[in-house]
Amino acid sequence: MAVDTTSTFIPDIAEIVEEAYERAGLELRSGYDMRTARRSLNFLLLEWQNKGLNLWTVEEASSADADAPAPINLEKGKATYNIADDTIGLLDVIIRTNWGNATTQNDFLMSRISEPTYATIPNKLNQGQPLQYYFNRKQIQAYNSATPTTQYSTITVWPVPDQDSKYRIYYWRVARIPSIGNTASNTTAVPDRFLPAMVAGLAYQIATKRPEAAQRIPMLKQQYDEIFREAAEEDRVKTSARFVPGVSYYS
Structure with missing residues (x-):
């Protein structure tokens, strides 16, 4: 048989x-x-x-959305950035320096902090290589108009980037099913x-x-x-x- x-x-x-x-x-x-x-x-x-x-919803974020690109190129003096659409949560966030340079490129794992911890940082404008991030999970899609709008979740880094075109954030996320x-x-x-x-x-x-x-x-x-x-x-x-x-x- x-x-x-x-x-x-x-x-x-x-x-x-x-x-x-x-x-x-x-x-x-x-x-x-x-x-x-x-x-x-x-x-x-x-x-x-x-x-x-x-586990099947875990992925490295990749987005061509101009309002929430992934990976994220950090800008000098800018602390807060939008997170890719349909992100439920963040698992690991790394900051890459000198990306694309085989000799000097390095990845560093960033530490996640809570809203109360971020609120107690004395100088939130202090610049340098970002070490920590605060994730504000608030994605809401509004359909009360002819054009749907999205209120993105955000990530706020600290210290604030001290240079342009040096730091890039890559993150692994839990995506919406x-x-x-x-x-x-x-x-x-x-x-x-x-x-x-x-x-x-x-x-x-x-x-x-x-x-x-x-x-x-x-x-x-x-x-x-x-x-x-x-x-x-x-x-x-x-x-x-x-x-x-x-x-x-x-x-």
Whole structure:
């Protein structure tokens, strides 16, 4: 008997929605059923961003947005810069000096400080090579006009750069999970190891919307929590850990 050795099972959005409805004891019948399921999927992905670090969303920031380019070229005397769109959080931030020069280029890890710590720095205009940064996470997209506007998250460095064209910031970020589109035949931007959790979570969300599935809600919630926990525990960096004392200061 032949054995299938391929690993090609990647369900599209329609299949994910259909499976979720079946688990909720329901049938996917109308266009509205698909529409409300897509909306629930998008809320589910937003929820996942609050559950912890999802490794597939970690990336080195790269942006051609003129208002929030990445990497960031620092300017003399300028302390605050916009962070790339759809950034949920920052993991590592480095400052590179003399970039592009194979002989003199150097990377230095910057220290993250809180708003109260930044507020207590006596001289915020002191210039030099930036050593620390304060991340102000406030990205909001406003759609109250014909043209959407974005209020970017920002990074404020200290000391303030003392030269132009010498310092460049590179950063690794947690990016927002892409939304579910309107095409049912598309697949999601979620790795296959999290698809069982997506189906379980959607089944639970659908059941909360339909009175006839109310008796299944406790079971579906328990299944969703267990499956997501298993996926989240597996989705981790499998490297050795080394602990060193952290020493930071400012003058």
